Amino acid sequence: MLKYIFGFFAVVTIGVMGWLLYLYSNIRFELDKVVDYNPKLTTQFFDKDGRLISNLFYQEHRLYVKYEDIPARVIEALVAIEDTQFFEHNGINPDAISRAIIKDIKAGALVEGASTLTQQLIKTLVLSREKKLIRKIKEALLSLRIETLLTKEEILERYLNQVYFGHGYYGIKTAALGYFKKELYELNLKEIAILVGLPRAPSFYDPTRNLQFALARANQVISRMNTLGWINQEEYSEAMKYTPNVYDETLTQNKAPYIIDYVLKELSNEIKDIKTGGYKIYLTVDLDAQEIAKEGLKFAYNQILSRDKYFQELNKKNKIEKEYDEEGNELDPNRYINKLNGSLISIENKTGKILALVGGIDYKTSSFNRVIQSKRQPGSAIKPFIYQAALDLGYSPATQLADISRTYEFETNDSEEKKFWQPKNYSGKYKGLLSLREALVHSRNLATINLVTDIGIDVVYDSLKTYGFKDMPLDLSITLGSFVISPLDLSQAYSIISNDGEEVKPYIINSIINKNGTVINFEAQKRYVTSPEQAFLVKDILHDAVDRGTGRRAKVKNLEIAGKTGTTNNNVDAWFCGFSPTIQTVVWFGQDDNTPMRKTETGGRTAGPAFAYFYEKYLKLHPELKREFDMPEGVRTSILNGQKEYFTTTSKLPTDEINIPKENQIQF
Incomplete structure (x- = not known):
């Protein structure tokens, strides 16, 4: 009889072993997810001083930390509360399993688990969290096997980077920065205890929602560490009394959405896994400059709206005449509502590094980036390049130009009927003869057109192409900036003047570091266009334009500024393009539907104040900025x-x- 009993048990044992081997064979490849751990990682963007601009991720916000960078106190706290015998067992804890089975039998259900940290990692990465016996068996099998493939330290590293800590934070480093704005090494014992207590019930213990429950759970962790003798009485008492500051932050932390959108567009063909690859992207942007730029643009925007409101009130009282465009159509007195917008881009003269980029007044209202995506007519902002071409051909600042009216006869492609073009100065008056300097300082349209006629439209056209301008009509209308260009491209062109004849391409990425630590650095792209001394002649004239010409509203106390206004037909676009000895800024205002602004809204009056605001505020933050222009030796x-x-x-x-x-x- 005994022989049959042993035989029966042998058969059962072999059957169970066979079934376990079969079960393991079906799931063993799942261990690859644990061994070759490759989680989704958050990409972070930083400004030039290393300040966080934004987090970018897909589904899981996770910042990775290597085991050697995890403080010992974090490991101790975690092991104390979750798996005291972690460093002794081989993946499962028989004692804990026995205790759990007894409690489950008494309760008549699976009420308590006995999962080791290894089992929790397997459950998180490979299996579901459902409480079924078959899942527990699979979990035990895989845990036993993974302990033969990975060290204890590797298991802990994966666990602390994988598990969910509530509030959208995956991994302990993410949670430390999110809840406490601290790196792991900066955490005190109470903060560590809060974090390691979260994985048990992350939503319930989320300190941004239930701080008292989170503190109670943390106190359990601290008490357990004290019981084990891993902290002394003084550390215990101090930690129990302490209540940390907890921050309820948004996950993306996006402080400059227009900038992040632009960077993503620039990298769209270069980095396919940007949302999951864990890159650190260091930008040229200065967050202080970015904030000031936003304020400056809003400041000028509010001024425009205030003037519009004032004129509307006068219009209601019939104290001003109705406004009409150049075709004689009456203009809507409420035309600013939800249409007016602006943009600003600021770069370093010498390098082209973008310090600030604001694509609109309010990103939440409109994410359309007017610095990059908008194409607008530059108007008179094109004139410095025409004068640069003239000077490079041998004209001088003192050359006399004719500021007189002319009528031009022309035919259109679709009609043989002769048409006439009679351009005017903004003031409607003529000066007769005046110097090239005065013509540009006061933005005289007729003097500029006569200069282009004297040089030859084909020569000017080719010169503008050399300066980087594209898609221009081959006629005299280019003299008044009749083609379209983005503020970004116009900024690149103006660098020819601000950077002493050498064009620099604006760029926004300083370096990219991948998760393996490989660094890619970006450098300025430069192109020689004209000599420093020739560029200086235009620079000095533009300095005069700010000092006593059309750009007077862009003046900044104790800082030399050079710049040019730009106002297009019917006041559709208003520009100010200018620079100090070290920083160049282009400001644009207009309406998104290309309808006219008021005739009082010119480049100087509309865009100039935003420019001046930016430099005045930035100069206070950086009083060390160079204040005066240098004159080249030639x-x-x-x-x-x-x-x-x-x-x-x-x-x-x-x-x-x-x-x-x-x-x-x-x-x-």
Whole structure:
């Protein structure tokens, strides 16, 4: 009889073993997820000083931390509350299982588990969380096997990076930064206890929702550590009394959405796993400059709306005449409502690094990035490049131009009927003869058109192409900026002047570090266009334009500024493009549907104040900024008609009108 009993048990044992082997064979490949652990990781964007701009992730917000960077106190707290014998068992804890079975039998249901940290990792990564016997058996089998493939340290590293800590935080590093704004090494014992207590019931113990429950759970952790003798009485008492500050942060932390959108567009073809690859992307952006730029744009925007409201009130009282566009159509007095917008881009003159980029007044209202995506007519903002072309051809700042009216006859492609174009100055008045300098300082349309006619439209057209302008009509309308361009591209063109004749391409990414620590650095792209001394002649004229010309509203106390206004037909677009000795900024205002603004809204009045606001505030933060422009060695000065004027070997002054002091005379 005994022989049959042993035989029966042998058969049962072999059957169970066979079934377990079969069960294991069906699930063993699932261990690859644990061994070759490759979780979804959050990509982070930082400004030039290492300040976080934004987190980007897909489904799981997780910042990875290696085991050697996890403080010992975190490991102790976790093991104390979750699996005291972790470093002794081989994946399962028989004693804990026995206790759990007894409680389950008494309750008549699965009321208590006995999962080790290894089993919890398997459950999280491979299996479901349902309380079924078959799942528990699979969990035990895989846990026993994984302990032969990974070290205890590797298991803990995976556990602490994988588990959910509530509030959208995956991994303990993410939770530490999210709840406490601290790195792991900065946490005190109570904060550690809160974190390691969360995985048991992350939503219930979430300290942003249920702080008292989170503290109670943390106190259990601290008491357990004290019982085990892993902390002394002083540490225990101090931790039990302490209540930390808990932050209820959004997960993305996006402080500059227009910038992040642009960066993602730039990297869309380069990094396919940007939302899950755990990259650290360091940008050229200065968060302080970005905030000031937003404020400056809003400041000017509110001024425009205030003026509009004022004129609307006058209009209601019939104290002003109705407004009409150039075709004679009456303009809607309420045309600013939900249509007016603006943009600003600021870069370093020498490098092209983007310091600030604001694509609109309010990202929540409109995510359309007007710096990058919008194409608008530059108007008179194109003029400095026409004058640069003239100076490079041998004209000088003192060359006399004719500021007189002309009528141009032309035919359109779809009609043989002759048409006439009679351009005007903004003021409607003419100056007769005036110097090239004065023509640009006061943005004289007629003098500029006559200059282009004198040079030749084909020569000017080719020069503008050399400066990077595209898709222009081959006619005199380019003199008044009749083609379209984005603020980003216009900023690149203006760098020719601000950077002493060398164009720099604006860029926004300093470096990218992947999860393996490989670094990719980005550098400035530069292109020689003209000499420093020739660029200086235009720079100095634009300095005059701000000092006493159309750009007066962009003046900044104790800082030299050069710049040009731009206003298009019917006041559809208003620009100010300017720079200090180190920083260049382009501001645009207009209506998104290309309808006119009020005739009082010009580049100087509309965009100039945003420019000035930005520099005034940024200068307070950075008083060390260079204040004055340098004059290149190839530039000479002289006195012409009682006024100081600059000239070069290419742009000579009219010598019959020059009174050159002996010490300044040079030989050509």
